[in-house]
Amino acid sequence: MNAEKNLQNEALKSQYRRMASKYLYACYALLFIGVIAVLTSPLDFKPSFETPEVWFQRSGALMTVFALLAALLKDMGTQTLHKPGYFGDALKLEVLAELEQRFEWVFWFAFLFTVLGTLVWGYGDTYYKFVILHQR
Secondary structure (H helix, E strand, O other): OOOHHHHHHHHHHHHHHHHHHHHHHHHHHHHHHHHHHHHOOOOOHHHHHHHHHHHHHHHHHHHHHHHHHHHHHHHHHHHHHOOOOOOOOOHHHHHHHHHHHHHHHHHHHHHHHHHHHHHHHHHHHHHHHHHHHOOO
């Protein structure tokens, strides 16, 4: 009887892990896309009427938006396991404890990329002119 209950609990925890992992992988993908947007902006993907400096600056907006979306998904993922202010399911709380460090990393990377993306968005043309063009 106890072994059957343990199997049911493990099956539920596995289901909760899969559900939370989907949110984590979506966060990773969003953060990756945001970084790739900035790193690939110097390549020649821009329209012919845009300057490289402005195109680099615009990539900061993409980085900011994708980082904010990752932070939003991080919150949605943790709230599927536990909503603050409500009693928690013990199995969901165990899974949250297992994945809490990963969610915490997503939060800090999303925060960092939001700040960096905002700086690129605001001052990317100046940075591009000063650093990139002076290397040539």
